[in-house]
Amino acid sequence: MMLLSIAYRNIWRNPVRSLVVIGSMVLGIWGGTFIVGFFSGMTQQQLEDMLRQEVSHVQIHGQGFLDQFDPTDTLQATGALTAALALDERVESFSARLVGVGLIASARLTTGGMVVGIDADAESAVTQLGDRVVEGALFATDRPNQVVIGTRLAERLHVGVKNKIVVTLPNREGEMVSTALRVAGIYRERAAAKAGARIYMPARDLAGLMGVGAARHEVAVFARDLSVVQGLAADYAGQFGGDLVRPWNAISPELRLISESYDQYVLIIIAIILLALLFGIVNTMLMAVLERTRELGVLMAVGLTRVKVFWMILLETVMIGSIGGPLGLLVAWGTIEWTGVNGIDLSRYAESLEAYGLSAHVYPTLDTGGYVEILIMVVAASLIAALFPALHAIRLKPMDAIRSQ
Amino acid sequence: MNSNQQPVITTRGISRTYQQGPVDVRAVDGVDLSILPGEFTALVGPSGSGKTTLLNLIGGLDRPTAGEVVIDGTRLNDLDENALIQFRLHHIGFVFQAYNLIPVLSAAENIEFIMLLQKASAKERRTRTQQLLKDVGLEKLGHARPTQLSGGQQQRVAVARALASKPAFVLADEPTANLDSHTAESLLDVMEQLNRDEGMTFVFSTHDPRVIARARRVVTLVDGRVDSDEA
Numbered sequence: 001m002m003l004l005s006i007a008y009r010n011i012w013r014n015p016v017r018s019l020v021v022i023g024s025m026v027l028g029i030w031g032g033t034f035i036v037g038f039f040s041g042m043t044q045q046q047l048e049d050m051l052r053q054e055v056s057h058v059q060i061h062g063q064g065f066l067d068q069f070d071p072t073d074t075l076q077a078t079g080a081l082t083a084a085l086a087l088d089e090r091v092e093s094f095s096a097r098l099v100g101v102g103l104i105a106s107a108r109l110t111t112g113g114m115v116v117g118i119d120a121d122a123e124s125a126v127t128q129l130g131d132r133v134v135e136g137a138l139f140a141t142d143r144p145n146q147v148v149i150g151t152r153l154a155e156r157l158h159v160g161v162k163n164k165i166v167v168t169l170p171n172r173e174g175e176m177v178s179t180a181l182r183v184a185g186i187y188r189e190r191a192a193a194k195a196g197a198r199i200y201m202p203a204r205d206l207a208g209l210m211g212v213g214a215a216r217h218e219v220a221v222f223a224r225d226l227s228v229v230q231g232l233a234a235d236y237a238g239q240f241g242g243d244l245v246r247p248w249n250a251i252s253p254e255l256r257l258i259s260e261s262y263d264q265y266v267l268i269i270i271a272i273i274l275l276a277l278l279f280g281i282v283n284t285m286l287m288a289v290l291e292r293t294r295e296l297g298v299l300m301a302v303g304l305t306r307v308k309v310f311w312m313i314l315l316e317t318v319m320i321g322s323i324g325g326p327l328g329l330l331v332a333w334g335t336i337e338w339t340g341v342n343g344i345d346l347s348r349y350a351e352s353l354e355a356y357g358l359s360a361h362v363y364p365t366l367d368t369g370g371y372v373e374i375l376i377m378v379v380a381a382s383l384i385a386a387l388f389p390a391l392h393a394i395r396l397k398p399m400d401a402i403r404s405q
Numbered sequence: 406m407n408s409n410q411q412p413v414i415t416t417r418g419i420s421r422t423y424q425q426g427p428v429d430v431r432a433v434d435g436v437d438l439s440i441l442p443g444e445f446t447a448l449v450g451p452s453g454s455g456k457t458t459l460l461n462l463i464g465g466l467d468r469p470t471a472g473e474v475v476i477d478g479t480r481l482n483d484l485d486e487n488a489l490i491q492f493r494l495h496h497i498g499f500v501f502q503a504y505n506l507i508p509v510l511s512a513a514e515n516i517e518f519i520m521l522l523q524k525a526s527a528k529e530r531r532t533r534t535q536q537l538l539k540d541v542g543l544e545k546l547g548h549a550r551p552t553q554l555s556g557g558q559q560q561r562v563a564v565a566r567a568l569a570s571k572p573a574f575v576l577a578d579e580p581t582a583n584l585d586s587h588t589a590e591s592l593l594d595v596m597e598q599l600n601r602d603e604g605m606t607f608v609f610s611t612h613d614p615r616v617i618a619r620a621r622r623v624v625t626l627v628d629g630r631v632d633s634d635e636a
Binding site for chain 1: 486487570
């Protein structure tokens with residue numbers, strides 16, 4: 001108990017020095033944690049946007065469909081699959097689609113593209129397509145042969161809402177079929193979306209055109225929680241073995257890379273901060289030990305064992321860490337919470353950010369686990385930092401230490 | 406001196422040689438010494454005569470390069486570092502020239518700290534601390550930090566601290582060197598009284614003629630050897 005008391009009093013022997021080291025810890029941890037939160041917010045948004053608008057959590061395709069986009073490679077049991085998904089509590093929403101690859105033509109230009117047949121409400125629930133329509137509406141009327149196209153394609157084709165485009169694609173017999181579609185709406189594409197046109201039309205119209213009836217080529221599934229996705233994919237892969245079931249990380253290596261590199265960025269940031277912290281603490285504690293060489297010599301001369309001297313120095317360091325660490329985390333938590341609600345406006349760099357699929361408004365976020373991890377690492381760094389000064393202290397010879405100036 | 410008593414300190418042919426560059430310096434050179442319980446002994450001699458080195462060897466703070474030191478029947482040569490620390494804690498009291506109190510502890514806490522290391526009970530620590538503060542005439546200054554005490558008062562606390570562990574003897578290295586003559590006399594009064602009333606053995610190194618005059622045995626060292634030993 002007295003060791004604890006001595007350690008505590010030793011910290012306040014030189015209050016300016018202790019406050020400087022505590023202050024630098026607070027600043028370092030605050031800055032580091034906030035950057036981690038900023039990165040986390042930015043990456044999560046990027047992941048969520050890509051998952052929501054393009055990839056979804058799970059995609060199920062007819063076996064072999066992705067190799068040739070053959071209209072006959074439909075899901076083996078579309079009805080059973082959609083019925084199972086509708087009842088699955090883990091599933092937030094799903095969209096069964098028809099997909100054809102063909103030519104999209106306007107009076108101005110003909111280009112290759114993907115024609116996706118959807119149920120408008122189901123698709124909007126999964127990809128928020130309806131929310132992204134910036135002109136016109138998503139199949140606003142019951143009229144047949146409506147289409148929604150992306151802004152970039154609209155620009156290239158020189159068409160606007162109510163204009164017509166012609167789609168030509170193979171049907172299930174392998175014959176090329178064509179239809180004229182009226183542009184009902186134009187949706188905003190993600191700036192970083194993969195190149196290539198993607199247009200949406202009612203599934204029933206496309207089914208008629210392709211002659212596939214009620215069958216569908218793919219189902220995009222959005223789960224209630226990212227953590228259940230792998231299990232969900234595995235279950236459906238088992239249940240519908242004839243189809244190709246893939247979770248998001250198998251579908252998009254790009255997304256997996258973003259997710260994994262986020263962890264690496266965080267580790268690097270934390271490592272740099274902890275390294276700086278570590279040297280700061282080593283410097284301070286070593287100075288404190290060197291200043292007290294004679295006193296440590298006396299303590300060892302009168303009977304304080306080396307183990308206790310070691311603990312005393314360790315305690316002092318941990319005390320400094322336990323003031324600076326939580327305080328830094330508290331300030332960081334406050335900053336992340338505030339900016340997490342109000343956002344950080346980076347619209348000045350919107351163009352560059354959007355080119356990388358990043359939002360111009362970043363909402364930092366960090367879960368409790370993140371704070372706990374940083375706290376554990378700070379405590380560990382403090383202990384490691386204490387080792388060198390503590391080892392220096394116990395190597396002192398009492399006789400020499402007492403005679404030192 | 407009672408010749409039937411077992412010596413509390415015995416050194417047999419102890420030497421301590423230091424390497425100073427290419428030269429071997431023999432700070433203590435074959436000293437044989439016996440100190441009996443209750444002695445009030447001064448080690449005297451010019452600077453560099455080996456007084457402090459001899460005290461360090463007797464106190465187990467340094468190890469002899471030859472010979473042996475026996476304290477209270479224990480041969481210090483046989484103890485490892487940790488055992489030596491424990492031995493010092495229970496058998497030897499130290500008073501240093503520069504007081505060397507722990508600055509973050511009060512006078513009372515400095516005294517109590519030693520008993521705490523000995524794992525004495527809280528009640529025993531409190532009672533003994535108060536008694537020792539009274540013995541050295543500082544009963545009203547137990548709460549004061551070393552920086553709030555004069556040099557003489559700090560050295561009295563150091564004496565009380567040295568006695569806290571109920572040691573076999575107290576080693577004092579130039580205890581009056583930093584004190585004015587009045588304070589030095591006053592400190593010597595305290596040490597003499599403890600020696601007389603409680604039979605505490607004191608061995609101190611000194612240059613101070615007034616201190617030497619109060620010692621009951623004076624061992625003079627010259628060039629690391631005992632030049633004279635007068636009771």
